[in-house]
Each structure stands twice: as C-alpha cells, then as structure tokens.
Amino acid sequence: MTSAGQLRHATIVQGMNRMPGLLKLGSFLALLFLPALAMAAGGAEIQAMSVEYRDVPGIGSRNLVWVVAQQHLLLAGFVLGVPIFAWICELVGWKTKEQRYDKLAKEFTKLLTSAYATTALFGGILLFLLIGLYPKLMAYLTDMFFPSFLVYCLLFLLETATLYMYWYGWDYMQGNKKTFHLFLGFLLNLFALGIMIVPNSWATFQASPVVVGEGDAWARAWMAMKNPTWWPVNIHRLIANVVLGGFIVGAYAGVRYLLAVSREEREHYDWMGYVGNFIGVFGMLPLPFAGYWLMREVYQYNQQMGITLMGGFLAWLFILQAMLIGVLFLGANYYFWLGITHRIPGSEGQYKKPVMGMLIVLLLCLGVWMTPHSLVASLAEAQKMGGTHHPLLGVFGVMSAKMTVSNIMILVTFMSFIMYWRAGKQETAGWAKAAKAIMGALLVIAGIAVVVLGVWGYFVPAIIRINYFSVAQVLIVLFIMVTFTPLTALLMKSAKTTTEMVWGKMPIRAGYSLVLNAVMVILLMSLMGYARSSSRVHWHIYGVMRDTSEYAYSPALGYAAAFMSLNTFVFCLIVAFIFWVATLGDKAKAQPPKGSPVDIPSHTAPAMAGGAPSSGEKLE
Amino acid sequence: MKGPIISGAIILAGMFIFLKFLLPLVTAPLPASLIYLYLALVLSGILIYGTMSASSLEAMMGPVFRFLSGKGQTGASQMARLAVLVMFPLLVGWQTYSRLVPSDLPPAENRTIHPAPPGEFVGLANPYPKTPENIMMGKGLYAAYCSPCHGANYDGKGPAAPGFNPPPANFSDPGTIAQLQEAYLFWRIKKGGVGLPVEGMPWKSAMPRWEEELPEEFIWKIIMGEYDGAHQTPRTWEEEE
Amino acid sequence: MSEVALLQIIGMCVIGVGIIILLFIKGMFLRVLGFVAMVLGVFSLIALSVPQMASLPPAVETFDIASVKSPDDLASIGQKIFFSKGQCALCHSIGPSESARCPDLSGIGAKLSPEFIYESLTQPQAYIYLDFRHDGIPKEYPAQMPHIDQDPIGLSKQEIYSVIAFLQKMSGEPISIKVEDIMESVEEPDVSLKVASVTSPLNSQTPNMADR
Incomplete structure (x- = not known):
C-alpha cells in the first residue's frame, strides 16, 4: 500500500512541474489528503473482486442513482448557469450605469450561495452511492481518472473561495473596485467551467471510450479525458446552463410576480422576468447547433450508438424532445407577444397580423419536427401505408427536414425578439426606411435559402448534406442574427419612443408561461441526459465494461418519462425551497403595507385559462 | 357564442x-x-x-x-x-x-424500421470493386433471390409481396437504402428478420437469413446491384475523392 | 394491473389534483405547483401513450473452459471477446472501414503466425511492421496499441488464445490453437511462449519505430 502511495506521490510531483504556481499550491494541499485517498482506492479494488454491485431493496440501485444524479446535475447546471447570468447582468449594469441590473445580479448571487451547498450535498450523496452500489465501475474509473479527481477537488476549492469573495465583497467592491469585482466574477465562471468539464470527461469516457496507452497516471488520465464527445458535451452543457439559468430566473420572477402585493414589486419582477426570458431565449438559439455537433461526433465515433439514438430504440426520446422544444419555442414567443400587447398600450391591432404569421410558421415547423420517422400505427393503418413509414409524410422523418425547420424556428423567434425591441418606437434616421427594406429582403432570402437547402438535401449524398448544406443553413441563420442585432441597435439609438413601455401590467398567464418555460428546460435536460446515458445501453463503459447487474436493461419510454417528471418536480421543489430560504431575510426587512389590495389584472377567465378568479366571482 | x-x-x-x-x-x-x-x-x-x-x-x-x-x-x-x-x-x-373494451384488433405498434446493427457489422466496407461485371452479377443474383418479394423494379412490389405485412422494403424510395450504408444492408441480408433487435420486432419480418444460402461475396454483389438498379447511392461518412 | 396502466393512473391522478388545485385553491404558490404537476402529468401520459417496449441486454458471455469442445467453440468465444472485453473493435475493423482508427485486421490470421499475434498483443512495441502506413488524412483519434494482457483490458492467456483462434477462423485459416493448449495454460499459467523466428517478408524487424 505504501509503495503504491509513494508511486502516486512521485507521479504527482512530476506532474506538478508542468503546472503554474497557483495550481502547485492547490496540488500541495491535495497532496496532504493523498494517502487517505489512495487507501480508499486500494480498498475499492479489493472489494471489487468480491462485490461488483450492491442493490437497494425496494427502489433499486439504478433508480436511486438516477434520481440523485439527476438532482445533482440539474442543481449543478443551475449553480453554473446563474453565475453566468449574474455576471452578464453585473457587466451590463456597470456599462450602462443602471443600478437595477447590479441589484438583480446581486439578488441571484445570494441564491447561489445556498444552491451551491445543496449541489455539493447531492454530489456527495451521489459519490457515496456510486462507490457503494457500483464498486467495480468506480474502481475502474478511479484507476483511469484519479489525477483528474485531484484537479476537480482543487477547482472546487478555488470556486468556493472565489464565490465567497464575490458574494461577501459585493458591497465593499463598488465604485473603483468594481472592475476587480467583475474580474472575480469572471474567475468564478472560469473555475465553474473547469468544474463542469472535468467530470464531463468521466461521463463522456463512459459513452465514447478511447484506448489508453502507456504513460504515467497524469498522461493516462489526460488520454482518457480527450475522448471524441468530450468537447461537444462541454459546449452543449455550457450553453444549456445559460439557458437553464435564464429560464429559472424567469420562473422565479414569474412566481414572485404572481405573489406580488405592491406595485413596485410587480414592476420589478415583471422586468426581471423579461430579462430572464431574454437571456434564456438567446442562449437557446445556438443550442441546436451545439446539439447537432454532438450527434455528429457520436455518429462518427460509433454508428451503432448513433443509430440507437436517432433511429433505433431511443428515437422516441427525440420526438419527445421535439415536442418539449416546440412548447419552449411557443412559450418563449408567447411571452414576447404578450409583452408587446400588454407592456405597450394600444399596440394590439398593429401586431395582430405579424404575430399570426409567425405563429403559423412556428406551428408548421413544429408539425414537421414532431412527425416521427417510424409512426405509431395499428395493423390496418400500417398495411395501408405499406409499413410504419408514411409514403408522403415519411420525408418529414429524416434529418434534412428537421434541421430545416429548427433553423426556421430559430429565425422566427429571433424576429419575435426584434419586433419586441422595435415595438412602440419610431425610427427617425433618414436611412431607416432603406435599412428596414434591406432587412426584410434579407430575411425573406434567408428563409427561402434555408428551405431550398433543406429540400435539395434530399437529393444529394448524406455526407454532402451534413458537411455543406446543414452548415450553410446554420451560417445563414447566424448571419441574420449577427447583422440584424447591431443594425437594429443603430436604428433604435436614434429612434424616438412613441409609446413608453409599462411594466407590471402583464396578465397572470405571462407568469405561468415563464414557469412553463422553466419546467420545459428542466424536463428537456432530464430527457436528453437520459438519452445520453442510455445510449450506452447495457454497457457501463461502451464496448469495454458491461453492465452485468439486473438493471442492465433499458426501461420503456413511459417508465423513463415518469422518472424524468418526478425528477423535474423534485428539482422544482428544491429550487423553490432555496429561493424561499434565501428571501426570508428580505421579508423581515420589508413588511408589505397592510391593506394594499392585490391589483393583478384579472379577467373573467378562471384559473385554468390563466386568468385569476377575482374575489367577487367564484367558480363553482 | x-x-x-x-x-x-x-x-x-x-x-x-x-x-x-x-x-x-x-x-x-x-x-x-x-x-x-x-x-x-x-x-x-x-x-x-x-x-x-x-x-x-x-x-x-x-x-x-x-x-x-x-x-x-x-x-x-x-x-x-x-x-x-x-x-x-x-x-x-x-x-x-x-x-x-377488448377487441380483436392487435394493439397499435411502434416498430423501428432501421434499428442499430450489432457492433460486428458497423463500418464494414464493400470489399468488391464497383465494376460493371460485379454489378451485373449482383443484379442477376438479385433477380434470382430477391426480386420475388422486392420486385424486379426494386420497388417492393414483387409477385410474392402482397402476402406480407409489413410489406417488403421499397428500395426506390429515398427513405430506405439511400439512408443506409452498405454495411447495414449486409447485416440485414445476412441475418434476416430473426437477426433484428427487439425494437425492430424480429417476429414481424419475413426476411430470410441469407447467410444460410449465399456466400458473403454474393451478398456484397447483390448490394451493389440493388443500389445500381434502384438508382440510389449508399450513405457514406467520408467524401469520395 | 400492468405497470403502464399503473403509471397512467398515477399520471391522471396528478393531473386531476392539479386541476382541483387550480379550480379551488387561491394560494398562488400552490397554484403554480399544481400547474407544474399538470404539465408533468401530461408529459408522462404522452410518453405512456406510445407503445411501450423495454430493451433487454443480450445474454452475458462467460468464458467457460468446460464448454469448449472444439476449436470452433474457441473461435466463437474469441469473437465475443474481440467485440467486447478485449476492446479490439474500438479501433480495429475487420475488412475495410471508414471509421476505424487502426489497421484493418481482415486476413490477419492467415498472414501472421499465432505466436507473432500473441507477441503483438502482449508486447506491442517489440516488432513494428515496417510496411505499415496510413493512407490519406491522419485519423482524428489515433491510438497506440495497448498491452492486452495488462490493465485496463487485462485479458487472460486463454482469452488471448481464443481471440487468436477467432482471427484465424475469420481469415479462413485452419485454427492452430488446440483446446488442450488452453487447458494446459490453465494448469501452468507461466508457460513461456516461444516466439518463432520471423521469416516472413511481412515482418521486417525494426524495433522502436513508431507507427506514426
């Protein structure tokens, strides 16, 4: 045992020579714990010979790990997403000198401190469960990745320290010291990124292992980390965390808006909901591209896995994903449209037509996206269609169609946002007319180009479509976003406001749609996380270590969906609890004046339609 | 209202x-x-x-x-x-x-038409060159072994086709073999219906296990003939120079 | 009651509770929770409305010496090891392949002697085939041949023998590994394998030349 410990000491000291000074200090700290860790690893190896799995009676080991891991991952996504959100808000506040952004950032950093502890708690539970329930797998992974465990611990220490400084130093570091505080925020996000990408490599190694050759422990760990799906997952998760952060902030604001008693509160939370939704939507726009890259890498790594996911046993997960993303796109756009009609008085008639047009395009796209490749059909129906492929609608089932409609949905959502931005303002610049005409023409051309490429994609070899057509579609959409944003900003700079935005006038259903969006994002993360890990089917490490436990089978869709729903609900409760605890202090500080009536715009619609039952009318 | x-x-x-x-x-x-x-x-x-x-x-x-x-x-x-x-x-x-209420109709089903192939069959390339002779031989073999069900026009409408549900695959449809690689077809021809995984519902397919009848060389050539006859090209992952 | 029916009933109950909350309870927070529960219930019901199918893993392969009666049995065990525990198929293909990262192994059992294959698996750097070169662009994730008999793959001697038997069978070569050899190696684990002197022109001896 001692010799093994010394060996590891030696390799670590070797590795330290390549590290910058700060890291060295951390490694030294980590080194102090090393003998204990090495001992634990040795113990696991010996255990693994006799016990490969342990079970939890009743719930089952896999289900327990499923729930705990999902909670840990969602919380982690939240803890990594919110600092990005807070830092952007702080940056905006610093640049525009608007105090409310700074306040918003601070409000969320406060939530971070309690969420951080909960995340770590679930991480700890997960680790103990994995060591206890899957000793064989954990011994293997420890053997492969041990040095990266140390890096992970070190990053955790740094992240914790930075978070404390960032949060407790908020008020102290105003004014001249603000730039340093912003730098701390940047560091916080940098460490958070590290904390995410290190464990990502363990999970992606399980899905796409590479053969690890000769070398010391550090070199071997690095070889294993550098697996084909590592960076695609990193990027995908990073963007998804921004989306999660944004929409959870939106949902928080939505709930607080619904609970608000005073006018100021309503205005504040209405605005906060707008900011959250905005950041969520903006994060969402590039997300499909990242997902596409990930799937491409999966296909290239192992086609069998790719087919299992996209066309085989797990294909229905992607239909559910299309459904959830569809609801999310509709929800986000709905919120924008509600914002236009409610925050800008008198604009309803003006925007009716474009909104209807956008809605129809979105629904058509969704119809295509949600049409499965293999349809659910009765025997008689299947016989008429000639199999479970429909001769006409079957063409919607393949990638070319899905890529096209998702690009168009992104375009529409972007235009929704541009419309919202320009609502209630009158351009004064002389070139405004020309600019608007050019933008309109560009938009039409882009839409047509995306569709033409999509249709053409059926008639060229798959590789041409994947390498050129799909990429071209993405570039067209990105081009529109990159050119329209500054152009509109320029237009708006000189525009005069005809109708001032009124905050705090949103109807109740806007609050619910913010909550719905957040639920959709959480559900999507649970769903696609399940897809990622079940694409390994009966392998712990794909093609290397088989799952020989009784839980090696892949459950049916409904069973998995029930678990995802449960996980989502539990996560919502945890987040609500964290928010509640974090705002206890505020309540004591600011007791709302008694007797101020809750003046939420209410309609005759009862709760089901998103209206409020006003005090006089009871629905019975 | x-x-x-x-x-x-x-x-x-x-x-x-x-x-x-x-x-x-x-x-x-x-x-x-x-x-x-x-x-x-x-x-x-x-x-x-x-x-x-x-x-x-x-x-x-x-x-x-x-x-x-x-x-x-x-x-x-x-x-x-x-x-x-x-x-x-x-x-x-x-x-x-x-x-x-119980009925005599079978329940709706959700059959995956192109499930994932076993690892042994992933990424195989056709070892025979695409020469006119090989393609001609493949077409001849196709006519002898495949066309009774899949049709002489590669459209899934052979004389025996009406007897099957699900019907034989229509190769001229761009949604079938054009979406697949040659290795995939090799698996499906070699192992037949019984070789499908559970989501492909092996009990539903009448595709014979051709490894019992034909040598691998014939199967590869049939694949060549099939693509040529149906005017489709196999899916590839690397661009051809 | 089937599991699906049970889950469907739970889902409908959750939606029902959500509806009741939204109809009769005024507390905003509870209403939002009820709304979330309804959304999740609908999601589960949609997933449950699709015909349900679980995917069972294929039977676990075990290397049981007692079951080996003929060299063909050995080869079929070797095939399974090749595509799973041995991790060979992570890099190598049998026949030309578009996605393989390492040399194509088709016909390898006929080209090389079993002793040479054994050595290549256990001491990959001992002899490197001079004539080997990559055509085209370098592979994205090149891999170095690991020691198959050491961690993390750690195949036993019998397992390596059966893989060699598979490689020979696949190349159309008569299987030269005898069932008795396997039994023997169980009894005497450190039987030293004699590496045949290399005479084939394929096996030019160029030690320490990396393959890339």
Whole structure:
C-alpha cells in the first residue's frame, strides 16, 4: 500500500512541474489528503473482486442513482448557469450605469450561495452511492481518472473561495473596485467551467471510450479525458446552463410576480422576468447547433450508438424532445407577444397580423419536427401505408427536414425578439426606411435559402448534406442574427419612443408561461441526459465494461418519462425551497403595507385559462 | 357564442377533414396518432392566438365561461348548459370504455424500421470493386433471390409481396437504402428478420437469413446491384475523392 | 394491473389534483405547483401513450473452459471477446472501414503466425511492421496499441488464445490453437511462449519505430 502511495506521490510531483504556481499550491494541499485517498482506492479494488454491485431493496440501485444524479446535475447546471447570468447582468449594469441590473445580479448571487451547498450535498450523496452500489465501475474509473479527481477537488476549492469573495465583497467592491469585482466574477465562471468539464470527461469516457496507452497516471488520465464527445458535451452543457439559468430566473420572477402585493414589486419582477426570458431565449438559439455537433461526433465515433439514438430504440426520446422544444419555442414567443400587447398600450391591432404569421410558421415547423420517422400505427393503418413509414409524410422523418425547420424556428423567434425591441418606437434616421427594406429582403432570402437547402438535401449524398448544406443553413441563420442585432441597435439609438413601455401590467398567464418555460428546460435536460446515458445501453463503459447487474436493461419510454417528471418536480421543489430560504431575510426587512389590495389584472377567465378568479366571482 | 370560438372550431374541423378525408385521396391514409398530433398543434395555435391580449381573451373565452357558469341564463341556454354538464362526464366515460373494451384488433405498434446493427457489422466496407461485371452479377443474383418479394423494379412490389405485412422494403424510395450504408444492408441480408433487435420486432419480418444460402461475396454483389438498379447511392461518412 | 396502466393512473391522478388545485385553491404558490404537476402529468401520459417496449441486454458471455469442445467453440468465444472485453473493435475493423482508427485486421490470421499475434498483443512495441502506413488524412483519434494482457483490458492467456483462434477462423485459416493448449495454460499459467523466428517478408524487424 505504501509503495503504491509513494508511486502516486512521485507521479504527482512530476506532474506538478508542468503546472503554474497557483495550481502547485492547490496540488500541495491535495497532496496532504493523498494517502487517505489512495487507501480508499486500494480498498475499492479489493472489494471489487468480491462485490461488483450492491442493490437497494425496494427502489433499486439504478433508480436511486438516477434520481440523485439527476438532482445533482440539474442543481449543478443551475449553480453554473446563474453565475453566468449574474455576471452578464453585473457587466451590463456597470456599462450602462443602471443600478437595477447590479441589484438583480446581486439578488441571484445570494441564491447561489445556498444552491451551491445543496449541489455539493447531492454530489456527495451521489459519490457515496456510486462507490457503494457500483464498486467495480468506480474502481475502474478511479484507476483511469484519479489525477483528474485531484484537479476537480482543487477547482472546487478555488470556486468556493472565489464565490465567497464575490458574494461577501459585493458591497465593499463598488465604485473603483468594481472592475476587480467583475474580474472575480469572471474567475468564478472560469473555475465553474473547469468544474463542469472535468467530470464531463468521466461521463463522456463512459459513452465514447478511447484506448489508453502507456504513460504515467497524469498522461493516462489526460488520454482518457480527450475522448471524441468530450468537447461537444462541454459546449452543449455550457450553453444549456445559460439557458437553464435564464429560464429559472424567469420562473422565479414569474412566481414572485404572481405573489406580488405592491406595485413596485410587480414592476420589478415583471422586468426581471423579461430579462430572464431574454437571456434564456438567446442562449437557446445556438443550442441546436451545439446539439447537432454532438450527434455528429457520436455518429462518427460509433454508428451503432448513433443509430440507437436517432433511429433505433431511443428515437422516441427525440420526438419527445421535439415536442418539449416546440412548447419552449411557443412559450418563449408567447411571452414576447404578450409583452408587446400588454407592456405597450394600444399596440394590439398593429401586431395582430405579424404575430399570426409567425405563429403559423412556428406551428408548421413544429408539425414537421414532431412527425416521427417510424409512426405509431395499428395493423390496418400500417398495411395501408405499406409499413410504419408514411409514403408522403415519411420525408418529414429524416434529418434534412428537421434541421430545416429548427433553423426556421430559430429565425422566427429571433424576429419575435426584434419586433419586441422595435415595438412602440419610431425610427427617425433618414436611412431607416432603406435599412428596414434591406432587412426584410434579407430575411425573406434567408428563409427561402434555408428551405431550398433543406429540400435539395434530399437529393444529394448524406455526407454532402451534413458537411455543406446543414452548415450553410446554420451560417445563414447566424448571419441574420449577427447583422440584424447591431443594425437594429443603430436604428433604435436614434429612434424616438412613441409609446413608453409599462411594466407590471402583464396578465397572470405571462407568469405561468415563464414557469412553463422553466419546467420545459428542466424536463428537456432530464430527457436528453437520459438519452445520453442510455445510449450506452447495457454497457457501463461502451464496448469495454458491461453492465452485468439486473438493471442492465433499458426501461420503456413511459417508465423513463415518469422518472424524468418526478425528477423535474423534485428539482422544482428544491429550487423553490432555496429561493424561499434565501428571501426570508428580505421579508423581515420589508413588511408589505397592510391593506394594499392585490391589483393583478384579472379577467373573467378562471384559473385554468390563466386568468385569476377575482374575489367577487367564484367558480363553482 | 360567436367570433373566435366559431372560427377556431371551423379551422379545427377543416383541418380534421383535410387530414382524414382529403389527404388520403392523394396518398396513403394517415395513422390516427399523427392526426391527433397535428390537431393538437392547431388547437394550441388557436389558444395562443386567442389569449394574446385581454380583449381577445375575453372574445374567445368569455362566452364559454358565461355559458358554463350559468349566470342569468334562462330557457334554452340553461337546458343546453345542463345538457353539456351531463354529457361531458358521459363522453369521458365512453372514451374510457372504448379504450378498455377488448377487441380483436392487435394493439397499435411502434416498430423501428432501421434499428442499430450489432457492433460486428458497423463500418464494414464493400470489399468488391464497383465494376460493371460485379454489378451485373449482383443484379442477376438479385433477380434470382430477391426480386420475388422486392420486385424486379426494386420497388417492393414483387409477385410474392402482397402476402406480407409489413410489406417488403421499397428500395426506390429515398427513405430506405439511400439512408443506409452498405454495411447495414449486409447485416440485414445476412441475418434476416430473426437477426433484428427487439425494437425492430424480429417476429414481424419475413426476411430470410441469407447467410444460410449465399456466400458473403454474393451478398456484397447483390448490394451493389440493388443500389445500381434502384438508382440510389449508399450513405457514406467520408467524401469520395 | 400492468405497470403502464399503473403509471397512467398515477399520471391522471396528478393531473386531476392539479386541476382541483387550480379550480379551488387561491394560494398562488400552490397554484403554480399544481400547474407544474399538470404539465408533468401530461408529459408522462404522452410518453405512456406510445407503445411501450423495454430493451433487454443480450445474454452475458462467460468464458467457460468446460464448454469448449472444439476449436470452433474457441473461435466463437474469441469473437465475443474481440467485440467486447478485449476492446479490439474500438479501433480495429475487420475488412475495410471508414471509421476505424487502426489497421484493418481482415486476413490477419492467415498472414501472421499465432505466436507473432500473441507477441503483438502482449508486447506491442517489440516488432513494428515496417510496411505499415496510413493512407490519406491522419485519423482524428489515433491510438497506440495497448498491452492486452495488462490493465485496463487485462485479458487472460486463454482469452488471448481464443481471440487468436477467432482471427484465424475469420481469415479462413485452419485454427492452430488446440483446446488442450488452453487447458494446459490453465494448469501452468507461466508457460513461456516461444516466439518463432520471423521469416516472413511481412515482418521486417525494426524495433522502436513508431507507427506514426
């Protein structure tokens, strides 16, 4: 045992020579714990010979790990997403000198401190469960990745320290010291990124292992980390965390808006909901591209896995994903449209037509996206269609169609946002007319180009479509976003406001749609996380270590969906609890004046339609 | 009740008629699951549009709630309300009953047509060069072994095809072999229907296990002949120079 | 009651509770929770409305010496090891392949002697085939041949023998590994394998030349 410990000491000291000074200090700290860790690893190896799995009676080991891991991952996504959100808000506040952004950032950093502890708690539970329930797998992974465990611990220490400084130093570091505080925020996000990408490599190694050759422990760990799906997952998760952060902030604001008693509160939370939704939507726009890259890498790594996911046993997960993303796109756009009609008085008639047009395009796209490749059909129906492929609608089932409609949905959502931005303002610049005409023409051309490429994609070899057509579609959409944003900003700079935005006038259903969006994002993360890990089917490490436990089978869709729903609900409760605890202090500080009536715009619609039952009318 | 409700109902009904009765005039009828999906989308669109602003919400939902709450109603409308309130649970009950009542129809199924192949078959390339002779030989073998079901025109309409459900694959459809690699076809021909994984429902496929009858060389050449005859190209992952 | 029916009933109950909350309870927070529960219930019901199918893993392969009666049995065990525990198929293909990262192994059992294959698996750097070169662009994730008999793959001697038997069978070569050899190696684990002197022109001896 001692010799093994010394060996590891030696390799670590070797590795330290390549590290910058700060890291060295951390490694030294980590080194102090090393003998204990090495001992634990040795113990696991010996255990693994006799016990490969342990079970939890009743719930089952896999289900327990499923729930705990999902909670840990969602919380982690939240803890990594919110600092990005807070830092952007702080940056905006610093640049525009608007105090409310700074306040918003601070409000969320406060939530971070309690969420951080909960995340770590679930991480700890997960680790103990994995060591206890899957000793064989954990011994293997420890053997492969041990040095990266140390890096992970070190990053955790740094992240914790930075978070404390960032949060407790908020008020102290105003004014001249603000730039340093912003730098701390940047560091916080940098460490958070590290904390995410290190464990990502363990999970992606399980899905796409590479053969690890000769070398010391550090070199071997690095070889294993550098697996084909590592960076695609990193990027995908990073963007998804921004989306999660944004929409959870939106949902928080939505709930607080619904609970608000005073006018100021309503205005504040209405605005906060707008900011959250905005950041969520903006994060969402590039997300499909990242997902596409990930799937491409999966296909290239192992086609069998790719087919299992996209066309085989797990294909229905992607239909559910299309459904959830569809609801999310509709929800986000709905919120924008509600914002236009409610925050800008008198604009309803003006925007009716474009909104209807956008809605129809979105629904058509969704119809295509949600049409499965293999349809659910009765025997008689299947016989008429000639199999479970429909001769006409079957063409919607393949990638070319899905890529096209998702690009168009992104375009529409972007235009929704541009419309919202320009609502209630009158351009004064002389070139405004020309600019608007050019933008309109560009938009039409882009839409047509995306569709033409999509249709053409059926008639060229798959590789041409994947390498050129799909990429071209993405570039067209990105081009529109990159050119329209500054152009509109320029237009708006000189525009005069005809109708001032009124905050705090949103109807109740806007609050619910913010909550719905957040639920959709959480559900999507649970769903696609399940897809990622079940694409390994009966392998712990794909093609290397088989799952020989009784839980090696892949459950049916409904069973998995029930678990995802449960996980989502539990996560919502945890987040609500964290928010509640974090705002206890505020309540004591600011007791709302008694007797101020809750003046939420209410309609005759009862709760089901998103209206409020006003005090006089009871629905019975 | 007028305005958005009526127009919404007309749109829904029109969509239903289009999907259920008009579309089958030009193509195969749609399965019920797909019709439900499209109608649900249309309904959500109507709801979103109707609830966009306070006035449109009132225009759409107001009459419904006034009707259902029964405030100040008399005579016919009161009777109609009572009738709706009585009919609705009955409707739900009927729906539940018709779902649960045993029938002689097999349940709807969800067969994956192109499931993932086993690892041994992933990434194999055709070892035989694409020469006219090889393609001709493949076509000859195809005519002898495959065309009775898959058809002499590669369209899945061979003389024996009407006897099978699911029907033999139509290779001229761009959704079949054009989406697959040669290695995939090699697996399906070699192992046949019984070689499918569970999601492919091996009990449904009548495809023979050709490894029992034909050497691998024949199978590879048949694949070549098949693509050539159906005017399709196999899917590849690397660009051909 | 089937599991699906049970889950469907739970889902409907959750939706029902959500509806009741939204109809009769005024507390905003509870209403939002009820709304979330309804959304999740609908999601589960949609997933449950699709025909349900679980995917069972294929039977676990075990290397049982007692079951080996003929060299063909050995080869079929070797095939399974090749595509799973041995991790060979992570890099190598049998036949030309578009996605393989390492040399194609088709016909390898006929080209090389079993002793040489054994050595290549256990001491990959001992002899490197001079004539080997990559055509075209370098592979994205090149891999170095690991020691198959050491961690993390750690195949036993019998397992390596059966893989060699598979490689020979696949190349159309008579299997030269005898069932008795396997039994023997169980009894005497450290039987030293004699590496045949290399005479084939394929096996030019160029030690320490990396393959890339």
